[in-house]
Amino acid sequence: MKTRKVAAFLATIMAVSSTFVGCSNGTNSSSNNAQDNSGNVTITMVESLTSPERTAVLREIADKYQESHKGVTVNIISPPLENADTKITQMLQAQQDVDIVEVRDSTLTQFATNKWIAALEKYVDQWDEKDTLTTSAKEAMKTFQNTDYLIPYGFYHRAIFYRKDWFQKAGLEAPKTWQDIYDAGKKLTDASNSKYGYSFRGGSSGYQYADTLYWSYIGVEELANPNAGYYTKEGNGKTIFTLPKVKEALHFYKSLFKDVSPKDSVAWGFSEMVQGFVGGTTAMLIQDPEVIATCSSSMKDDEWDMVAFPAGPSGEAVSPNGFAGWGLTSFSKHPDQAADFLLFLSNSENNTYFAKKYSTIPIHSDAAEKDSYFSTGKFALYLKTEEQPDVYKYAIQPQMYEAFAQYKTEVDKKYQQYLNDTITDDQLLKWLDEFWTEAYKAEGKKW
Amino acid sequence: MAFQSYNLVNINNIKWIGFDNFTNLFSGSEQDDFKLALWNTVKWVFISLAFQFLIGFALALLLKKKFHGSAVYQGLIFFPWAVSGFLIGIMWRWMFNGTSGVINDILIRMGILDQPFGFLANTSTSLASVIVANIWYGIPFFTIMITAALRGVAPELYEAADVDGANVFIKFFKITVPSIKSVLMLTVLLRVIWIFNFPDLIYSMTNGGPGGSSNIITSLMMQKVQSLDYGAASAIGLLCILFLSVYTIIYLLFTKFTDSEE
Amino acid sequence: MKGHQASKAIGKTIKYLFLSLYLIIVIFPFLWMLLTSLKSSQGEIYAFPVRYLPQAPSFVNYSSMLWKGNFSRYMLNSFIVSGIAGVGSVFIGILAAYVISRYRFKGQGAILFFFLFTQMIPMFIMLAPLYQMLSKMNMLNNIWTLALLYVNMMIPFSVVTLRGFFSGVSSTIEEAAQIDGCGRLRALFNVIVPIMLPGIAATFIFAFINSWNELFMAIMFIDVDQFKTIPVGLNALILKYDIKWGEMSAGAIMALVPTIILFSFAQKYMVEGLSAGAVKG
Numbered sequence: 001m002k003t004r005k006v007a008a009f010l011a012t013i014m015a016v017s018s019t020f021v022g023c024s025n026g027t028n029s030s031s032n033n034a035q036d037n038s039g040n041v042t043i044t045m046v047e048s049l050t051s052p053e054r055t056a057v058l059r060e061i062a063d064k065y066q067e068s069h070k071g072v073t074v075n076i077i078s079p080p081l082e083n084a085d086t087k088i089t090q091m092l093q094a095q096q097d098v099d100i101v102e103v104r105d106s107t108l109t110q111f112a113t114n115k116w117i118a119a120l121e122k123y124v125d126q127w128d129e130k131d132t133l134t135t136s137a138k139e140a141m142k143t144f145q146n147t148d149y150l151i152p153y154g155f156y157h158r159a160i161f162y163r164k165d166w167f168q169k170a171g172l173e174a175p176k177t178w179q180d181i182y183d184a185g186k187k188l189t190d191a192s193n194s195k196y197g198y199s200f201r202g203g204s205s206g207y208q209y210a211d212t213l214y215w216s217y218i219g220v221e222e223l224a225n226p227n228a229g230y231y232t233k234e235g236n237g238k239t240i241f242t243l244p245k246v247k248e249a250l251h252f253y254k255s256l257f258k259d260v261s262p263k264d265s266v267a268w269g270f271s272e273m274v275q276g277f278v279g280g281t282t283a284m285l286i287q288d289p290e291v292i293a294t295c296s297s298s299m300k301d302d303e304w305d306m307v308a309f310p311a312g313p314s315g316e317a318v319s320p321n322g323f324a325g326w327g328l329t330s331f332s333k334h335p336d337q338a339a340d341f342l343l344f345l346s347n348s349e350n351n352t353y354f355a356k357k358y359s360t361i362p363i364h365s366d367a368a369e370k371d372s373y374f375s376t377g378k379f380a381l382y383l384k385t386e387e388q389p390d391v392y393k394y395a396i397q398p399q400m401y402e403a404f405a406q407y408k409t410e411v412d413k414k415y416q417q418y419l420n421d422t423i424t425d426d427q428l429l430k431w432l433d434e435f436w437t438e439a440y441k442a443e444g445k446k447w
Numbered sequence: 448m449a450f451q452s453y454n455l456v457n458i459n460n461i462k463w464i465g466f467d468n469f470t471n472l473f474s475g476s477e478q479d480d481f482k483l484a485l486w487n488t489v490k491w492v493f494i495s496l497a498f499q500f501l502i503g504f505a506l507a508l509l510l511k512k513k514f515h516g517s518a519v520y521q522g523l524i525f526f527p528w529a530v531s532g533f534l535i536g537i538m539w540r541w542m543f544n545g546t547s548g549v550i551n552d553i554l555i556r557m558g559i560l561d562q563p564f565g566f567l568a569n570t571s572t573s574l575a576s577v578i579v580a581n582i583w584y585g586i587p588f589f590t591i592m593i594t595a596a597l598r599g600v601a602p603e604l605y606e607a608a609d610v611d612g613a614n615v616f617i618k619f620f621k622i623t624v625p626s627i628k629s630v631l632m633l634t635v636l637l638r639v640i641w642i643f644n645f646p647d648l649i650y651s652m653t654n655g656g657p658g659g660s661s662n663i664i665t666s667l668m669m670q671k672v673q674s675l676d677y678g679a680a681s682a683i684g685l686l687c688i689l690f691l692s693v694y695t696i697i698y699l700l701f702t703k704f705t706d707s708e709e
Numbered sequence: 710m711k712g713h714q715a716s717k718a719i720g721k722t723i724k725y726l727f728l729s730l731y732l733i734i735v736i737f738p739f740l741w742m743l744l745t746s747l748k749s750s751q752g753e754i755y756a757f758p759v760r761y762l763p764q765a766p767s768f769v770n771y772s773s774m775l776w777k778g779n780f781s782r783y784m785l786n787s788f789i790v791s792g793i794a795g796v797g798s799v800f801i802g803i804l805a806a807y808v809i810s811r812y813r814f815k816g817q818g819a820i821l822f823f824f825l826f827t828q829m830i831p832m833f834i835m836l837a838p839l840y841q842m843l844s845k846m847n848m849l850n851n852i853w854t855l856a857l858l859y860v861n862m863m864i865p866f867s868v869v870t871l872r873g874f875f876s877g878v879s880s881t882i883e884e885a886a887q888i889d890g891c892g893r894l895r896a897l898f899n900v901i902v903p904i905m906l907p908g909i910a911a912t913f914i915f916a917f918i919n920s921w922n923e924l925f926m927a928i929m930f931i932d933v934d935q936f937k938t939i940p941v942g943l944n945a946l947i948l949k950y951d952i953k954w955g956e957m958s959a960g961a962i963m964a965l966v967p968t969i970i971l972f973s974f975a976q977k978y979m980v981e982g983l984s985a986g987a988v989k990g
Contacts, residue, residue: 046932051948052778077932080945086673087929089455090837094844110675114458191562194546194757202568203656264545264565267573267657270949279755281546290949298751405456409674413480416658420570448838506731509724520728522973524735529968531922531940534961538738541745541954549741552759563757583734591979640828647924669833677837684834691829695822 043338044075045100046091048084048107049324053293057357061350065341072337092116095331099338103150103327105143106408109400112144117327120148123339129347129364136394137363140323143227144400151346152325154360156288157309157382157394158212161295163188163283164305174307178216178252181284181310185260188283197260199276199285202419203269207411209286210253211397212319214240216312217249220393226321228398228447230436237440241433249312250418250425257419266419286310288322292359292378306378308385308392317385321394400446403439449685453678468682477679480659480667487574488663491581492642498582500635503589508623510590511597521594528587536651539580543567543652567653570660577652577661584648589634596630597623632702639698640691739965746770746958754954770959779934780960783942786852787921788967790938794859794920795913801860802867802912807897809868810875824865832862836929843930852936858926863916870915874908875901910978918968939964 045062047055055078062074077098079087085107091098092111103111111117124130124141133141136155141148160175166188167174175181185197201209215229218240224231232238240246257266262281265273277285278298285291286309295304311317326345332338344350348364355362356373361382368375368383375383385392398404411432418428452464472481510521527535542550545565554560566576604622613621624631646666649655655662655670662670664683671680748754749767774780809817839858840849848854878901886896902909924940931937943964946957 049949050945052945075933078934078945079932080928080941080947081949082944082947083925083928086675089675090840090929091932093455093458094841094849096844096849110456113456194563204654262546262563262565264563264568266565267568267653271947271952275751275755275952276546279547279751281755281757402454402456402460405454405674406676409670409676410480413656413659416656417570420658420660422570422658502731505727509728520732523732525972525979526739526965526969527735529918529972530961530965531924533924533940534922534943534964537943537952537957538742538961541958542738542741547755547757547759549759552757555758583738595979637828640825644829644831646831646833665831665833668831672833672837680834684831687831688826688829692826695825695829 040071040073041334041337042073042075042097043099043334043341044077044097045326045341046077046079046088046098046102048079048081048088048102048104050078050081050084054358057354058345061345061354062341064350065344069340072341074341092329095329097333098329099332099334100326100342101329102324104324105140105322105396105399106404108144108149109402110405111327112147112149113402115330117149118330118332118335120151120328120339120342123328123343124148124151127343129343132348132364132366134363134365136321136323140321140325150325150327151342152323152363153346153351154323154325154355154358154362156290156320156322156324157361157385158286158288158319158322159309159381160307161277161285161287161291161304162307163277163303165303166283174305175284175310176307178213178310178312182252182256182260185256185284189260194262194281196262196265196276196282197284198256199268199273199282200257200261200265201268201270201273202257202266202412202416203272204412205269205408207415208320208397210250210415211395212309213249213253213312214246215318215393215395216310216316217245217252217314218243219314219316220318220395223395225447226393226395227400229395230398230432231440231447237437237445239433239436239440241429241436245313247425247429250429254419254425266416289359289361289379289382293357306381308381311391315391316393317391318393318395321396398436398439398446401439401443403435403443407435407439448677449681451678453676453681455675455677464678468678469686471679472682472686480662481664481683483659484655484662484664484667487661488643488665490574491578491663492639494578495581495585495642496635496638499585499589499638502582503586504593506586506590507593507597510594525587525591527584528591530584532584532645532647533651535580535584536648539576539583539648540567540652543576567661568657570658573653573657573661577649580652581642581645581648585638585642588638592630592634593627596627600626636695636698639694643687643691742958742961745954746962748955751955770955771963774956774959774963778942778956779937780939780942780963782935783937783939784963784967786936787938787940787964790852790856790859791917791920793853793856794863795917797856797860798863798867798916799871799909799913801864802871803897803902803909805864805868806871806875807901810872811880821869824869827865833925836925839926840929849930850932850936852931855927855930855936855938858930859916859920859923862923862926863919866919867912867916870912871905871908874905878904907978910975914971914975914979917971921964921968 045058047058055076058076062076066072066074085104088101088107089110092101092114093116101111101117103117120141137152140152140155141150143149160181162174167184170184170187172184172187173180175184181198187197188195189197200206211229215223220226222232222243223229223240224233224235230239230241232240232243262276265276268276273282273285274287274291274294276282278294292306309317309319326342328335328339328342345354346363348366348370351364352362352367352370352374354360355367356371359379361379362374364370373379414423414428414431417423418425449468450463450465451461452467453461467475471477506524510517530538542548543566545551545563545568548563548566550566551560551563555563564572566572600623604626605618608618608622643663644665646663646669649661649663649666650669653661655666659667664687668680668683668687671677671683744761744763745754747763747766747768747770749763749765749769753760753764809820843849843854882904883896883901886900887893891899922940923938924944927938927941928944931941939960943957943960946953946960
């Protein structure tokens with residue numbers, strides 16, 4: 001009797017749950033099929049650095065494509081930014097119906113090592129617009145194992161944003177060097193009124209700013225390769241973290257935080273540092289061109305201006321060559337159609353439009369001819385820096401190492417401990433040195 | 448997965464590594480972070496719990512006797528409980544904001560601070576700040592549970608005690624506490640497990656920072672997931688389950704033991 | 710006697726002082742969100758020293774959430790999944806709790822411990838394996854999957870809570886009904902359930918609110934905009950460069966309204982229901 005009841009009870013639960021499962025299968029099959037009977041094709045694209053404005057621009061370009069390619073539908077998936085890369089990893093591992101995926105400089109190694117994204121040579125070689133690609137674009141495409149795993153949509157080359165009105169009032173010149181930033185920042189800092197000199201980034205990815213300082217102190221020539229910015233040209237995996245100049249740069253980095261930045265900024269990430277500047281808390285900010293749009297919309301024109309990335313004692317201004325782009329998944333069901341859309345998205349007209357709307361540096365050399373936006377106004381400064389290649393240089397962390405993924409999650413913590421005086425400069429540098437010496441030993445020379 | 452090198456950075460490199468993920472936590476490269484997180488977890492759970500419990504209990508006692516508007520009052524103070532951990536975190540992060548946060552503003556106006564202070568950005572205050580938010584969040588749970596339990600205590604018991612001339616304290620310790628003891632025990636038990644498994648607040652307020660100073664082991668685990676190191680994350684997850692199981696068994700044995708004493 | 714009354718008055722004052730102070734502390738964060746949501750410009754939101762009242766209250770954040778974003782759609786989705794989760798977990802909870810409280814069978818303690826045990830597993834760690842599994846079953850991107858997962862998430866709590874209520878209802882009523890010719894199930898739903906209504910309401914609300922607020926599963930398992938829920942919509946307001954505090958506050962307030970309405974209706978039942986025996990263990 002008892003067991004029968006228990007059995008009946010379990011059966012009820014099963015029945016109830018299976019109805020749910022039944023429902024779900026029903027709706028699923030209609031919404032998820034990539035190709036229905038009429039031969040229509042759906043291309044699914046996932047973005048990582050999502051913002052509502054950017055999604056709208058992508059949608060616009062996708063609509064244009066649909067217009068001229070009847071039967072093709074482009075779906076854009078936009079996970080919330082905070083969890084996007086974790087989620088994209090899951091999607092790719094499960095080989096969900098994804099054709100085009102946003103590949104960032106920081107996720108390229110992972111996606112390519114796991115063979116989730118496909119080599120694009122066979123499409124790029126036949127592309128009629130490949131010749132107008134800029135040198136940086138071509139280099140970025142070949143970052144991993146000299147293979148085209150992505151077509152970049154733009155570059156995030158950094159520059160100084162500063163409060164023109166505050167500088168004028170204090171009789172200061174626009175900053176040119178890191179030292180200028182410190183000196184001007186010191187004058188403009190007034191903690192009791194919640195005004196500070198510099199939007200320091202101590203939170204996620206703050207180490208990138210310390211790295212640019214190291215490079216600006218030692219100069220790019222000292223590096224083994226600008227794409228492996230932690231190793232010196234001495235070879236054998238010797239890292240830059242044992243160099244006395246790097247220690248000097250680290251001290252300067254800390255003084256920027258202690259003397260001219262809000263205490264809160266030890267935890268600041270992208271949003272807080274930009275908000276600090278736009279909201280009138282800080283006088284200077286070093287950021288990507290993306291911020292131009294934010295500043296234009298929330299500040300008055302006479303309140304802010306931009307100058308090129310600051311130089312260090314070596315005379316060089318070394319900034320990270322940040323980029324992101326689109327890749328084609330290796331398991332796409334319609335690789336040819338997807339690639340066709342990928343090239344459409346990356347053609348000079350659309351990329352220039354996208355770059356303007358989203359304020360990145362475009363990938364085609366004829367962008368400035370196409371749209372004067374890139375030769376006048378704030379963007380002109382990037383053209384100027386390209387004319388002085390001996391001063392304005394680029395380097396990047398050794399992102400091709402698998403160890404980089406672990407590094408990325410631990411390094412911010414170490415820097416924060418240093419900035420809060422929990423560990424000493426020597427302890428931090430020793431940790432950095434050991435980490436990358438170890439990585440070299442485990443993975444060898446990868447550049 | 449806890450016994451594998453399971454990192455989605457390179458899926459070709461997934462392999463069995465025995466207890467390496469665990470030894471890493473206790474004596475290897477992760478030990479400093481892990482020990483700090485472990486100690487923080489103890490503080491996070493017990494300080495949060497103590498205040499939630501005491502304030503929740505006090506409120507329940509005050510609300511026991513209905514007064515004019517007590518139903519409305521009760522409705523209002525239960526609000527925090529209806530909000531998600533993520534949103535609570537966001538709200539408090541905004542209020543604790545170190546440059547234009549309202550808490551800074553209030554403290555400055557009261558003359559306690561003379562310039563804004565980055566509560567969430569300082570290693571010595573970040574954990575305390577998230578605990579404050581957690582206490583705020585958890586009080587209603589105790590108030591609801593204890594109020595419910597108090598209403599269940601037979602009024603005859605108090606009447607009898609009044610006849611005997613017992614004072615407030617005697618009534619409290621001889622009648623109130625024993626009658627609702629089992630509720631208190633169960634609530635505390637459940638609550639410890641929930642607080643332990645509640646990294647949402649920390650995630651949205653500080654993400655464990657700065658420098659890991661506000662990490663508890665469950666938020667450390669979330670970071671491992673975000674860096675795609677599922678091996679390490681699973682190892683931590685397994686440890687969490689182990690800790691909680693041991694805690695529950697000890698707790699249950701202990702409470703059974705005191706029960707049978709009576 | 711007079712002294713006694715004086716001390717009583719002092720006690721009362723302290724009591725109300727404490728209650729009012731606490732009320733302020735509880736309400737303040739909500740009030741602050743509301744005030745922030747009515748400020749229209751970033752400059753105003755970030756002003757320091759803080760400007761407490763908005764210069765000119767504006768609903769621009771609300772309208773941009775509702776019309777520019779897809780917030781009303783998210784709201785509907787949240788209602789669907791939370792409603793199903795509430796009803797489903799309570800229904801299964803009633804059946805399971807009934808069996809556990811009315812029958813003695815082997816392993817009963819084990820079942821209860823198992824429910825407790827499920828509370829110990831950090832949900833975050835389950836996301837990845839669950840994702841791979843759901844992907845194989847072709848169940849991703851599906852609002853019913855999410856609802857099913859929420860039902861599943863809330864079952865342990867429902868069972869444990871409802872079991873307490875069953876223990877509170879004497880089985881003689883049920884037996885009487887059976888003698889009158891009701892089957893077991895009919896007796897359960899026609900006689901016992903109505904008596905337990907406050908408890909059931911309390912359990913339902915708990916399940917509803919928890920599902921309403923759930924974020925991580927919703928992010929992981931739903932891609933397409935049309936199935937997203939409110940917490941996901943709010944999470945998406947954390948951008949690379951800024952958190953849109955104005956819109957975030959407006960969204961938070963809108964997300965709160967339904968739960969608060971539900972709460973006001975039901976908080977009487979909550980306390981009543983729970984005191985009827987939810988926590989008697």
